[in-house]
Amino acid sequence: MDNEFYNAFASPISVTQNALLKNETGTTQKPPKLMDIDDYNGWSERFGNWVEAYHLDAWDHTEVQYFRPLGSDRKPIPIRELSDEEKKKYKNEKLMVSLLQ
Template sequence: MGDLNAFVTHPSTLLHNLNLENEIGTSNKPPKLLKMEDYPSWAGKFETHVQAENYDTRIVVEEEYTTPKNENGTSYRLSENPEADKAIFLREKKMLNLFQQAIKAENFQLLHHNGSCYSIWQSLLNKDKGNPNMIKSKMALLKKEIYIFTMGKGESFSQLIAIYCHLVNEMKRLGFDKQEFEYIDKLADALPDEWETFIMI
């Protein structure tokens, strides 16, 4: 009854807390991927959650899990598995459970995978990047944004850095990487002329 009264008297607070819980997760629940376009920001939060709460499960998205087989080529029963194989099996199931909690059902259905956590993760990566034409289009737009990137009138330094970091991360995500000095030069070029002395120092 108390929760109902709280919702009636403070619905915006409860809604805010629910949105925050969906975005960053809790110790019991991973952050939720509600829309595929949110993948870039969600992926980092999801990985942080896994590393903090279920560190060993991270391994199963790095290489494909295959069911152990005996010398006849048939799958072992779980009770027959060596302890090391049982541990890998449990990690696979834990990560699968996290994916099912984190990814909205209709988004999960859009992923092309074979059921393994590795293939689910790869499908998420591919879904985020899009098809070759979409990647080409994103790359062209990103190059244009980088080219015209500069500090806007009334824009703070922290705002500039936030935009810059976003652009750099997008470049790296799409495989359009530059050398370190090129990143530095681009940031320096974006700063106002009166900062030139500080840049030289």
């Protein structure tokens, strides 16, 4: 009887289904994955909602592109010389790219 109870929750099928569900819906640490190109429309809405919920500052960079400041020589200012606010914007831009990849 104990095995029946355990098997109802931990059968190989339910473990597999659980893994697929986590891939599809995401977790607090991982965004939902696009498992098939035919699912793009549903995925894009889930992905957008997930990023807005867990990384709102990064989501802002899908609406407003970040441009790294240039020095007087018209070259990008090194990261270590950016202001704290510019570093935050730079980091959020890179986070958004990373989440999409």
